[in-house]
Structure formats: C-alpha cells, structure tokens
Amino acid sequence: MQKPLAGLTRKNVGRELTAGVTLLAIAIPLNIGYAQIAGLPPTAGLYALIVPTIVYALVVSSRQVVASPDAAAAALVASSIGGLAAAGSADYATLALAQAILCGAMFLLLAFFKLGFLANFLSKPILVGFVGGLALDILVSQIAKMLGVKIDSGGEFVDKVVGLVTGLGTTNLISLAISVVAVVILLLGKRFARAIPWALVVLVAATIAVVLADLDDAGVSVLGEVPAGPPALTWPVIDWATWLLLIPSAIALTLVTTAEGLLVSRSYGEKRGYPTSPNRDLFAFGLGNIAAGASGSFAVGSSTSRTAAMDQAGSRTQLPSLVLAVGTLLLLLFGTALLADIPSPAIGAIVGVAILPLLGIRDFAMLWRVDRFEFAIGAVCFLVTLFVGSIPGIVVAFVLALINLAKRAANPAIDVLRGDGEPGDSLLEQAPTGETTAPGVIVVRLAAPLFFANGSVFSDAVKTAIGAAPAGQVHHLVIDMEAVTDIDVTGAEAFESLTRWLTDQQISLAFSRVRPEALARLDSLGLRGDARVYDTNRAALAALAA
Structure with missing residues (x-):
C-alpha cells in the first residue's frame, strides 16, 4: 500500500x-x-x-x-x-x-x-x-448577489430569475x-x-x-x-x-x-x-x-x-x-x-x-458537432436539472444512460465475410450482404455479446444475409464467435429460434473462433447441439466447402 x-x-x-x-x-x-x-x-x-x-x-x-x-x-x-x-x-x-x-x-x-x-x-x-444545469442555477443567485438584489436563493430556478428581473430596480450601484x-x-x-x-x-x-x-x-x-x-x-x-x-x-x-x-x-x-x-x-x-x-x-x-x-x-x-x-x-x-x-x-x-x-458551453458545442443524439441527452439532462430539480435530473440521467447504452447495443456490427481466392487460403474481409464465402457457405460475424437488446437484430440479419443469396445456394452457416463474450437467456431464445429456422431451410450450423467461456455458455444454454466448432474461419470454409 x-x-x-x-x-x-x-x-x-x-x-x-x-x-x-x-x-x-x-x-x-x-x-x-x-x-x-x-x-x-x-x-x-x-x-x-x-x-x-x-x-x-x-x-x-x-x-x-x-x-x-x-x-x-x-x-x-x-x-x-x-x-x-x-x-x-x-x-x-x-x-x-x-x-x-x-x-x-x-x-x-x-x-x-x-x-x-x-x-x-x-x-x-x-x-x-447535469452539472451545467446546477451551474446556471448557481449563477443566477451569484448575479443577484453581485447586483445587491435580494432574491430567495433557495427557491426554484424560475422563481430566482423572476426575482432577479423584477428586482433590477433595486440594484446597488456600489x-x-x-x-x-x-x-x-x-x-x-x-x-x-x-x-x-x-x-x-x-x-x-x-x-x-x-x-x-x-x-x-x-x-x-x-x-x-x-x-x-x-x-x-x-x-x-x-x-x-x-x-x-x-x-x-x-x-x-x-x-x-x-x-x-x-x-x-x-x-x-x-x-x-x-x-x-x-x-x-x-x-x-x-x-x-x-x-x-x-x-x-x-x-x-x-x-x-x-x-x-x-x-x-x-x-x-x-x-x-x-x-x-x-x-x-x-x-x-x-x-x-x-x-x-x-x-x-x-x-x-x-x-x-x-x-x-461548469456551464459546459464548449462541451455542448462539441457534442452538437460530433453527435446530435448525445447532445440531446445532455440537453434533456440540463433542462430537467434546471427546471425540475437535481434529484429528478440524476434519475433522468441514468434513464438516458440506459437508453443510450441499449440504442448502441441493439445495433452491433454484423459482418458477412467472404474469401478472395480459394477457400481456406485467403484472408477474410467484409463483403456486401449476400455474398457467400465459398460455394454453399456463408460466414456471419457478430461484433458484440448476444443479449436481450440485439438477439432479434442478429437473427434478422442472418436471415437477410441468407435470403440475399440465390435461392437454394446456401447450405452451411458459420457464425464467427470471436467477439461474442457472453450470451444471456433472452439472446439464447432468439438464437434458438434462428436454429429452428435454419433447420427448416436445411442449412447446417457451425461455429468458429469460439472463446472458451462462450463455448461453455453455448453448452449450458443448450445452443451448441450438433454444430461443429472450428478454430478458424479458414478451417470452417475448407471443411464445409469440400
């Protein structure tokens, strides 16, 4: 220590x-x-x-x-x-x-x-x-003090502003x-x-x-x-x-x-x-x-x-x-x-x-330039803190934080991968949705944990990728699990529904680059089934395209 x-x-x-x-x-x-x-x-x-x-x-x-x-x-x-x-x-x-x-x-x-x-x-x-709303509330009280105007410093923001404006005639010039x-x-x-x-x-x-x-x-x-x-x-x-x-x-x-x-x-x-x-x-x-x-x-x-x-x-x-x-x-x-x-x-x-x-003028200007949604979050928090109160402000702050988190988590990067050249010999790179990696094989990578906010989004993306390929030409789906660190129960339900759909379409399922903890999670949730697991995407392509 x-x-x-x-x-x-x-x-x-x-x-x-x-x-x-x-x-x-x-x-x-x-x-x-x-x-x-x-x-x-x-x-x-x-x-x-x-x-x-x-x-x-x-x-x-x-x-x-x-x-x-x-x-x-x-x-x-x-x-x-x-x-x-x-x-x-x-x-x-x-x-x-x-x-x-x-x-x-x-x-x-x-x-x-x-x-x-x-x-x-x-x-x-x-x-x-949050801090900007508090700061503006403080500033009104300090301006009144600087002018020598008497206001109720413990009142609401609107009351302070009204008291300051109506009391301007009593300003002490010294x-x-x-x-x-x-x-x-x-x-x-x-x-x-x-x-x-x-x-x-x-x-x-x-x-x-x-x-x-x-x-x-x-x-x-x-x-x-x-x-x-x-x-x-x-x-x-x-x-x-x-x-x-x-x-x-x-x-x-x-x-x-x-x-x-x-x-x-x-x-x-x-x-x-x-x-x-x-x-x-x-x-x-x-x-x-x-x-x-x-x-x-x-x-x-x-x-x-x-x-x-x-x-x-x-x-x-x-x-x-x-x-x-x-x-x-x-x-x-x-x-x-x-x-x-x-x-x-x-x-x-x-x-x-x-x-x-603490008013955050520069910060708000930066947020307006780079991300309007984040600007809106800050603005709402500012207004609630200023006009409703500090405690409602912090509650709204947490609700907005969860909404922001869910918004981003619900739209993870989902890539369809293909090989340039012979399957198994080439590096993988992002390709337009619907292109197959090798004859009859498609690889989809989810760049996030699979959980309640994105389970159905991932399932729909897989179905869209398969549907974009010519009818009847996709026989194998490989899910690249490198970035999937966890799966929750709701995500598992969405995945289970996807596997049933794949079975109805006569498309086999395999996994590649699965983390040990994610593999254990697949087994505990009963999602692995008969699906094969490959160390790399190349190995999956070579085995399934053979």
Missing part, C-alpha cells in the same frame, strides 16, 4: 509548502462562497478544509487530487435539503451533516464491493448536462461596481498571471475598500461575524424517516463525485507517472465525508480546479492539503475578525467566475 505523503522528499518539501500557501489562498474564499450556495454558514465551508481534508490526504492513493466541496455539490445540497428545512436554520445544518455521512457510507460500500464502475453510467453528455471590477481582475488575472491567487487579491482589496469607505452603510452586503474556534465533533440526531429522505440526494452526490473524482485521480496519475487505486480513493472519499458530517461541514468531493492549480504549481504530494488544513485552523482560531467585512458582491464575483466553465 502506498504510504501517506508518497512522493515527498527533502528536495521538493519547499516547493510543496509554497504550493500549500497558494492552495490556502485559493480555497478559503471559494469555500466561503460554496457554503453560502449550500445555504450554510461560512464556517461550514471552512470546517471542510480541516478534518475532512486531513483524513482524505492521509488515505487517498492520488498524490495530487484536492478534496473539498465544490459548486455543483453545494448546489445539490441546497436543492435537495431546501425542501426539508429552511436554509440557515439549525435543522437545515443538521440535515447537511447527515447527508455528508450518508455519502461517506455509500463511498465505503462502493469501495468494499468494488462498485466504482457504476459511475461510468454518467457519461460525458450526462455530466455536462455593489455593481465592486462586482465589475472583481470580474475584470479575475478574468484578466486568470489569462495573464495564473500563478497569482487573484481570488484572494479581490477579496482583500474589496474588504479594505468596504472598511475604509464604510460601504456597508451604503447598502453593500457583507459576510458578517464568523464564529471563532476549531470545528467541534458532532453527530446529526434525526429520525429514521428523515434519514431515508436524504438517501436519493446522497446517491446523486456520491455518483457525481465518484465519476469526477476517479477520472481526475487516474488522469493525473497517468500524467505524472505514479500508481492510483480507485477503490482506495473511494475509501478516502468515504472517510472524508464522514469526517465532514461529524465536524460541522457538508459533503466533499474532488476539486478539479484546485487540483489543476496544484499541478501547475509543481506539487506532486498531498502536503499542500495538510498546509491548507493547518492554515484554515489558524484562521479560525485567530483571524475570523478579518472575515466579517468581506463584501458579498466580491464573493459572488469569485464564485460566478469559478463556475462559468
């Missing part, structure tokens, strides 16, 4: 510590914003950077992935708990803790049973649509000015000097401006008093019925985090040449989320943006995450007074700019 802080040496410890300071500057303003998105106090975002971060960093196999709440997770927390309790209330915070603990338990189950593959059902179009300057600095800084923590620069500059000019008296909303002190160990006390109500949203959070987290972990491991373990990463997410729920925070996942920032800073270990945890703890112990005058428009600008890439 890989040791904690693998990759740390005397040569790189200085660079890792410096990267940790950079991570601290990036994470604190973002987590304050994400906590507000989730409908929780700023401390909930800061607490996530202490115990959960330490636990995750010491257990995970990835040397670079940074664990933290992110914008999509925060929005999912708000949308799923908002209907059960009022945002900002004690009951609401308790539900967020319980939800994080449920996520942790689910991660541990995924790790124990090695079920991380389930996240593969969240294909890119589905993730783009808040607007702070937001515009902040956005310009963030965008230009990101383009020309990525190494500088511009979010922290904006936060500090805006706070100084508020303090020096008493802008809060002019109507600029500020963060307000942040309680000092370290996170306290706690446990949510709720009834079983409420635990059950949180399960769907916990499943959604777990799956989205699994899909994104494992992908990020694997990609950076391959990029930087170190091994990763998906199940260990899931285990780390599990412990991290339980730690979050037990220390006053909310669900944590992987932060793609912060991981990328650490990679650009030259970090190759988890030491920056530990520096982040220590720095945040020191801030909570001695520096919370510095947070009270942070202007909300600046927080809104920071979060708004951070989530812009």
